Amino acid sequence: MAHVSQIRVPATYMRGGTSKGVFFKLSDLPEAAQVPGEARDRLLMRVIGSPDPYQKQIDGMGGATSSTSKTVILSKSESAEHDVDYLFGQVSIDKPFVDWSGNCGNLSAAVGPFAISNGLIDPSRIPENGEVEVRIWQANIGKTIVSRVPISGGEVQETGDFELDGVTFPAAEVPVAFKDPADGEGAIFPTGNLVDDLEVPAEVVPGGTLKATMINAGIPTVFVNAADIGYTGTELQEAINGDPQALAMFEAIRAHGAVRMGLIADVSEAAARQHTPKVAFVAPPADYLSSSGKQVTSGEVDLVVRALSMGKLHHAMMGTAAVAIASAAAIEGTLVNLAAGGGKRNAVTFGHPSGSLGVGAEASLVDGRWVIDQAVMSRSARVLMEGWVRIPGDSF
Structure with a gap:
């Protein structure tokens, strides 16, 4: 009996704020998943372990909550005004779809650190000690996010004494600014009314x-x-x-x-x-x-x-x-x-x-x-695991 081999995809498992997600560089995804569509959605669902009628995501990287059923795809920005393009996919736990309709503010804090550590930011901009301002294009909603990432010894500083309710351990503070945060081109009050x-x-x-x-x-x-x-x-x-x-x-x-x-x-x-x-x-x-x-x-x-x-x-x-x-x-x-x-x-x-x-x-x-x-607002971020995720080769 023939068996389908597993493939491995470079990935990083990160906490950002009070969420966790699997981060990918766009160029590391299999070719079919480098463009929006069914192949990409099926790959991400299999990585996370969805859809799961048991709602546990045991056979994947998800944690069976909305805060831990998340994926991020990053690439060098196509815009001269930005450093990195950030695409967020919220994976449904028990249903077969990935929701691309909005951003994740918590994981936004992890985008800058990932970009710096994975070669998406020009190394000449990274000081020995200090901080790097990372300008992020949030592709889901078409908005700018500016993150200030602390640097120590030429690397992203992840440990520190910043405490965030909802996160057990302290870490380094990452201030995040959401510029003109109205989602997409819509009015802040779509009905025209405050109430x-x-x-x-x-x-x-x-x-x-x-x-x-x-x-x-x-x-x-x-x-x-x-x-x-x-x-x-x-x-x-x-x-x-x-x-x-x-x-x-x-x-x-x-x-x-x-x-x-x-x-x-x-x-x-x-x-x-x-x-x-x-x-x-x-x-x-x-x-x-x-x-x-x-x-x-x-x-x-x-x-x-x-x-x-x-x-x-x-x-x-x-x-x-x-x-x-x-x-x-x-x-x-x-x-x-x-x-x-x-x-x-x-x-x-x-x-x-x-x-x-x-x-x-x-x-x-x-x-x-x-x-x-x-x-x-201020959040924090930390790499939890890095290497490869493995999924059956016929998953997408």
């Missing part, structure tokens, strides 16, 4: 309408008030992810929000677009015990936020959703801004299930439309 009455099925939400801020910054996100859906905003994962009725409610909100934001034409299309939009709920500051046992007090945060990713409550906060939170908080009158106490602000600290996070954003009104100049 909308979002219609949802009455059997999902009593009354059939919810106040919602639908913003397109960092990643398209639907924000609702926690109190309007029976929550406090201090919930941890088990309170949501163990409740099928709650998950169905959030998916219905997400699907109807996607239609209102113009991302899909009908709610039936939402199942094939899991990565975007995100749905999140907000509330004023409150005391709670984080998932690690750390006490978060109302005095140290401006508001509390919980967000869902790929159908489950996130264990911390998606980096792109953090950009959306900061952007909405900077604009007076949004639900996020009101939960934070209202008024003009250019930074916000919010509580999430693993602790808290501070993000800055500058908003301005230009010709009647809101513009976010940039959103800035």
